[in-house]
Amino acid sequence: MLYLPQNLIMKIVSVGTVAFDAIETPFGKTDKIVGGACTYISLSAAYFNDSPNLISVVGEDFPKETIDLFKKRGINTEGLQIKEGEKTFFWSGKYHQDMNTRDTIDTQLNVLESFDPIVPNSYQDCDILMLGNLTPSVQMKVIQQMETRPKLIVLDTMNFWMEIAMDDLKEVIKQIDVLTINDEEARLLSGEHSLRKAAKIILQMGPKYLIIKKGEHGALLFGDNNIFYAPALPLEEVFDPTGAGDTFAGGFVGHLSTCDSINWEAMKKAIIVGSAMASFTVEKFGIERLVALDENQIEERINEFKKLVSFN
Amino acid sequence: MLYLPQNLIMKIVSVGTVAFDAIETPFGKTDKIVGGACTYISLSAAYFNDSPNLISVVGEDFPKETIDLFKKRGINTEGLQIKEGEKTFFWSGKYHQDMNTRDTIDTQLNVLESFDPIVPNSYQDCDILMLGNLTPSVQMKVIQQMETRPKLIVLDTMNFWMEIAMDDLKEVIKQIDVLTINDEEARLLSGEHSLRKAAKIILQMGPKYLIIKKGEHGALLFGDNNIFYAPALPLEEVFDPTGAGDTFAGGFVGHLSTCDSINWEAMKKAIIVGSAMASFTVEKFGIERLVALDENQIEERINEFKKLVSFN
Numbered sequence: 005m006l007y008l009p010q011n012l013i014m015k016i017v018s019v020g021t022v023a024f025d026a027i028e029t030p031f032g033k034t035d036k037i038v039g040g041a042c043t044y045i046s047l048s049a050a051y052f053n054d055s056p057n058l059i060s061v062v063g064e065d066f067p068k069e070t071i072d073l074f075k076k077r078g079i080n081t082e083g084l085q086i087k088e089g090e091k092t093f094f095w096s097g098k099y100h101q102d103m104n105t106r107d108t109i110d111t112q113l114n115v116l117e118s119f120d121p122i123v124p125n126s127y128q129d130c131d132i133l134m135l136g137n138l139t140p141s142v143q144m145k146v147i148q149q150m151e152t153r154p155k156l157i158v159l160d161t162m163n164f165w166m167e168i169a170m171d172d173l174k175e176v177i178k179q180i181d182v183l184t185i186n187d188e189e190a191r192l193l194s195g196e197h198s199l200r201k202a203a204k205i206i207l208q209m210g211p212k213y214l215i216i217k218k219g220e221h222g223a224l225l226f227g228d229n230n231i232f233y234a235p236a237l238p239l240e241e242v243f244d245p246t247g248a249g250d251t252f253a254g255g256f257v258g259h260l261s262t263c264d265s266i267n268w269e270a271m272k273k274a275i276i277v278g279s280a281m282a283s284f285t286v287e288k289f290g291i292e293r294l295v296a297l298d299e300n301q302i303e304e305r306i307n308e309f310k311k312l313v314s315f316n
Numbered sequence: 317m318l319y320l321p322q323n324l325i326m327k328i329v330s331v332g333t334v335a336f337d338a339i340e341t342p343f344g345k346t347d348k349i350v351g352g353a354c355t356y357i358s359l360s361a362a363y364f365n366d367s368p369n370l371i372s373v374v375g376e377d378f379p380k381e382t383i384d385l386f387k388k389r390g391i392n393t394e395g396l397q398i399k400e401g402e403k404t405f406f407w408s409g410k411y412h413q414d415m416n417t418r419d420t421i422d423t424q425l426n427v428l429e430s431f432d433p434i435v436p437n438s439y440q441d442c443d444i445l446m447l448g449n450l451t452p453s454v455q456m457k458v459i460q461q462m463e464t465r466p467k468l469i470v471l472d473t474m475n476f477w478m479e480i481a482m483d484d485l486k487e488v489i490k491q492i493d494v495l496t497i498n499d500e501e502a503r504l505l506s507g508e509h510s511l512r513k514a515a516k517i518i519l520q521m522g523p524k525y526l527i528i529k530k531g532e533h534g535a536l537l538f539g540d541n542n543i544f545y546a547p548a549l550p551l552e553e554v555f556d557p558t559g560a561g562d563t564f565a566g567g568f569v570g571h572l573s574t575c576d577s578i579n580w581e582a583m584k585k586a587i588i589v590g591s592a593m594a595s596f597t598v599e600k601f602g603i604e605r606l607v608a609l610d611e612n613q614i615e616e617r618i619n620e621f622k623k624l625v626s627f628n
Contacts, residue, residue, distance in 0.1 A: 101509065102509070197413065197414070197415075198550075198552055198553055198554070199532075199550050200550045200551060200552050201552060201553075203550075218533065220511075221530065221533035222533070222534075222545070224550060231550060231624060232624065232627070233547035233548075233550075233624045235534075235545035235547065235625070236545075237543075238510075238511050238512045238515075238536060238545075239512060240510055240512050240513060241510055242510070269627070272628075273627055276627060310627075312543060312544065312545045313545055313546075313625040313626075315544070315581070315584040315585055315588060315622075316581060316584075
């Protein structure tokens with residue numbers, strides 16, 4: 005049910021980290037496991053799109069099995085640079101009891117320090133460009149390499165870049181169609197506490213649509229002089245929130261790539277699909293749950309979201 | 317549109333404070349103004365029910381104009397005790413920048429200290445009993461005076477009673493059908509962080525339904541092995557959150573009193589109506605906005621809530 009014939013699906017290119025994470029939550033602790041924004045984005049999108057294109061960089065320590073997994077899922081890894089003699093980006097963090105906040109314990113940039121993204125020729129004619137959380141100037145470099153402007157450019161970012169590279173970030177935000185950030189970041193970027201006022205200001209910075217992710221409180225979509233509130237499914241347990249936002253983004257662009265046209269109605273459904281995908285990722289550590297889904301489970305979860313808000 | 321013929325409307329009895337508040341928010345400051353849980357509940361319910369019955373106590377300093385306002389709105393004040401020579405309950409508080417948290421600056425119990433609620437004969441045959449936030453033992457006294465058990469008993473409470481009177485609170489919770497609390501209180505009452513797990517535990521304590529109010533993040537309804545997520549309308553400005561929860565409760569029981577039967581579908585709509593009513597109250601200080609509504613505004617706001625979550 006999730007796949008359309010190839011010729012009807014829009015072409016997705018995603019940029020972001022492919023990395024190692026070590027995570028501690030109130031429920032447990034992992035050693036180095038595979039993570040990274042573009043890992044989650046691509047694996048999530050691959051449930052809807054039979055050939056999402058990935059741009060990233062890893063070191064020679066990155067497991068071949070994961071690259072094989074990408075390929076098996078139809079993910080095009082031509083844009084994945086593998087740097088011999090270098091090490092993969094590593095992040096380690098610990099979540100607080102409430103699971104909404106976390107401390108970074110260690111960040112080793114490694115290959116990311118000199119990451120110069122190269123868009124392969126086969127990635128041109130991209131319909132949907134998904135810029136995962138990265139240095140804004142690197143995100144910009146990818147936009148600039150696109151020979152024709154994608155139909156839709158989606159950008160994810162975080163407070164860190166607002167603090168140390170706000171000017172670069174504002175430049176890239178001018179070029180995009182959809183910005184995805186969380187509520188605190190929306191407040192930081194706009195200087196407004198009210199999310200409705202914040203959205204107004206941010207929509208004047210360039211994007212046509214703004215998605216404000218509120219974790220366990222759902223997500224808001226602003227644009228077309230309209231607001232949509234996507235709920236979050238209350239879960240028995242949020243085991244590990246790492247990658248939830250990226251899984252959301254992957255489901256979002258994945259669903260949009262199957263739509264006849266990208267408009268308000270398509271956006272709303274895409275946010276529900278993204279939320280449903282993210283609700284799986286948080287159930288286990290890393291990509292464990294995300295890679296183990298089947299189409300029925302996804303359809304069922306999307307229906308749960310529908311039921312959650314429907315009333316007469 | 318909001319009124320049904322008198323004989324089809326269920327009888328509501330509400331208990332709670334009728335009081336003075338002095339409020340400071342980031343947007344301004346009030347002197348002593350009229351407030352109190354039962355004030356908001358009754359004024360809100362009166363848009364849906366032509367004769368809600370109020371039980372409360374005030375001192376001789378309470379303005380006659382407000383009591384006249386109650387009567388003008390159809391609110392039956394036979395259960396309002398006016399204590400000569402005594403003073404009305406007074407609360408003063410200051411909201412933090414985020415508007416979700418507040419400090420109590422002053423509490424003068426006054427008439428509330430010895431409040432002994434008396435249910436007038438004319439309040440018997442009550443269909444819906446709304447127990448506003450009060451000492452649990454006082455809430456219990458009202459239940460005990462009901463000659464026939466109401467069809468629906470709704471109870472609102474707060475963390476304060478969980479801290480100083482948990483045993484009494486648990487006793488009264490055993491007797492009720494719907495409990496309304498916020499997310500932190502649900503965690504405190506159940507000892508569980510996950511709201512889904514918290515709900516399971518609380519629903520074993522007595523109530524058939526649990527409503528978890530999450531302020532700007534909406535509200536969750538648990539019960540009948542089901543979950544419903546009511547969104548909150550993102551507002552330009554939340555001016556003063558005081559009374560939002562009570563206005564919600566008033567709209568909730570007000571709507572239910574017009575329903576053929578009280579079931580899951582009715583509950584869901586009632587929560588949307590309650591949320592819509594609460595979204596007005598927070599737009600101005602005290603009851604100012606709540607008393608100035610017309611039916612069209614209410615209907616429009618309810619439609620905004622519908623639109624906010626609808627997708628294909």
